[in-house]
Amino acid sequence: MLEITSIKNGLVIDHIKAGIGIKIFNHLNLEESDLSVALIMNVKSNTLGKKDIIKIEGIQEIDYRVLAMLSPNITINEVRDEKIVNKLIPELPEKVENIITCDNVRCITTDENYVPQIFNLVDRDKATYKCEYCDHIMKLV
Numbered sequence: 001m002l003e004i005t006s007i008k009n010g011l012v013i014d015h016i017k018a019g020i021g022i023k024i025f026n027h028l029n030l031e032e033s034d035l036s037v038a039l040i041m042n043v044k045s046n047t048l049g050k051k052d053i054i055k056i057e058g059i060q061e062i063d064y065r066v067l068a069m070l071s072p073n074i075t076i077n078e079v080r081d082e083k084i085v086n087k088l089i090p091e092l093p094e095k096v097e098n099i100i101t102c103d104n105v106r107c108i109t110t111d112e113n114y115v116p117q118i119f120n121l122v123d124r125d126k127a128t129y130k131c132e133y134c135d136h137i138m139k140l141v
């Protein structure tokens with residue numbers, strides 16, 4: 001296991017599917033923040049083959065469920081005084097708005113930008129969501 005910077009108080013987001021780390025980085029707007037962040041890409045993993053890891057020092061609150069949508073099976077480690085005090089695997093949310101976009105070209109959300117992208121969870125294990133407007137099924141992984 002590759003140890004880059006260890007953090008004192010913050011979050012270690014682990015088991016991110018390789019290549020998705022940058023999406024989470026962007027989603028959390030980390031570029032704009034003045035937090036210390038380490039994005040570690042393509043770390044060897046026994047379960048995933050390769051994975052990404054994000055370490056964030058001093059972060060306050062984030063919506064963990066949204067992170068699960070970007071990469072199911074993600075693990076969030078909360079770190080206090082350099083120790084992991086809480087380890088959690090966020091569940092996929094039942095309903096999401098403006099997180100994923102419908103890839104059905106005939107869907108109303110493709111033409112009408114003001115229409116929110118709303119999806120409902122269909123199958124938690126398969127990580128599939130259904131578009132509220134056109135019933136198109138989207139698979140997250």
Ligand SMILES: [Zn+2]
Pocket residue numbers: 102103104107108109131132133134135136
């Ligand atoms: Zn749709």
